[in-house]
Amino acid sequence: MKIMFMTLRDRVERFTDFSNLSKDWEYVFAGYEKDTAKLLEMGGDADAILADAITPVPKELIEAMPNLKIIHSEGVGYEGINLAAADEKHIYVCNNRGANKTAVAEQAVMLMLMVLRHAVTGHNRVLEGRQIEAKASWSMEGISELGSMHVGIIGMGDIGIETAKLLNAFGCRVSYNKRYPLSPSQEKEYNVTYMSVDDILKNCDIVSLHIPSNKETFEYMNEERFAMMKKGSILINTARGEVVKNEALLEALKSGQIAAAGLDVLAPEPVKEDNIVVKAMKNDGELAEKIVLAPHIGGLTVQTFDKIYGTIWSNFKKVCAGETPVNIVNHP
Incomplete structure (x- = not known):
């Protein structure tokens, strides 16, 4: 052979x-x-x-x-x-x-925590000698615990289920959507409730994507779906970069429609310096603080x-x- x-x-x-x-x-x-x-x-x-x-x-x-x-x-x-x-x-x-279900689920939860706790920006503030300034600012602004969040999982396969299990440990309310809903016994086992995609976008504080990349899901998160998201919510993507339309993501962040995004994946790959999201973050410090990027290492x-x-x-x-x-x- x-x-x-x-x-x-x-x-x-x-x-x-x-x-x-x-x-x-x-x-x-x-x-x-x-x-x-x-x-x-x-x-x-x-x-x-x-x-x-x-x-x-x-x-x-x-x-x-x-x-x-x-x-x-x-x-x-x-x-x-x-x-x-x-x-x-x-x-x-x-x-x-x-x-890779356990590894990617951990990455998804890590990105949620990093966004909620301003991890990257906080790290940079300390390096800049601005620790007290950052602490004072966020103590007044308010930091939310992950357990207080209603998380919507779009794509409830192996990774989605594993993510739900981890979120249960934090005390999150977890809803999900998939083409064929889980059985009642499975929903009880994983402590999740079925919702339509529209309802997840409208009601959830965090939306976590776990869908495959194909013709049907290309730029799945577009202008229309970002507009449906709960004001000030968070997008997490550990699936594939192609399922998010970069231009629509940037507009949703700039307008304040969503508060932040945690992305393990970004299209196209390999991600270069001229990527529209990377360029936008380099040119806009306020926007850069709303996005946490990882180099597609969730499953590695x-x-x-x-x-x-x-x-x-x-x-x-x-x-x-x-x-x-x-x-x-x-x-x-």
């Missing part, structure tokens, strides 16, 4: 014990190369591809690889993989659903990668043996 890695080599080697794998297997490390011709030259005869969750695996590449049997996302996302082309060639596409814990690579190598072994892998996301 020959495997082409379209991801960071150091990460693969750190979380893989190659001594437990077949000595007959061959490995090609393509990194983040996107040129189809170069990829085919390096590993056109590969049986398997492991791709970073945001790395594109286009139709042209899939169609030109005669031995390809499985494409595995390194993460949960797989929007960069051309599913139609994989279906046509009866190639499995798999992901690591649920592996050691524990997550241990789970991820356990699933990846198990699936590759299954396919090599002619068996069906787990976490299939297409229709091969």
Whole structure:
């Protein structure tokens, strides 16, 4: 079996014990190369591809690889993989659903706390010698505890459920929305109540996004939905940057429609200095204090990668043996 890695080599080697794998297997490390011709030259005869969750695996590449049997996302996302082309060639596409649920849920709650406690701005104030000024200002303005918040979770999959569990420990009221509501017993177990998206936006103090990135959710949070949000509420996004329209987010923050945003993700990736949100924050100090950014590291814990690579190598072994892998996301 020959495997082409379209991801960071150091990460693969750190979380893989190659001594437990077949000595007959061959490995090609393509990194983040996107040129189809170069990829085919390096590993056109590969049986398997492991791709970073945001790395594109286009139709042209899939169609030109005669031995390809499985494409595995390194993460949960797989929007960069051309599913139609994989279906046509009866190639499995798999992901690591649920592996990062605890890590991303922690990131979501961390961003909520950082926004509520002015963590980044407070850090900077202390460095600037303005500790007393910051303390006096926020003691008069008022800081809210997370437990006092009504949190709305849009997208109640594995990560959404894990986030709800953590929020319960703080004493939050938690509402959720998903295409198919949970059963009454599940709602009782997770201490959550179902709400329409509109009602979550209108009533919740914090809205946390946990939806996939696809054609239906592209710029899901747009001008219309920001206008529906409760005045002075907070947006948290640990899903994908593409589900938020950057221009609409900035306008909602500048106008005061929403008070703040905590973002682990920002589109497009990789985020450059000319990103509209980054530029706006650099040019507007007041706006910068309303946004907390993280470099899309919600799921990048050691524990997550241990789970991820356990699933990846198990699936590759299954396919090599002619068996069906787990976490299939297409229709091969």
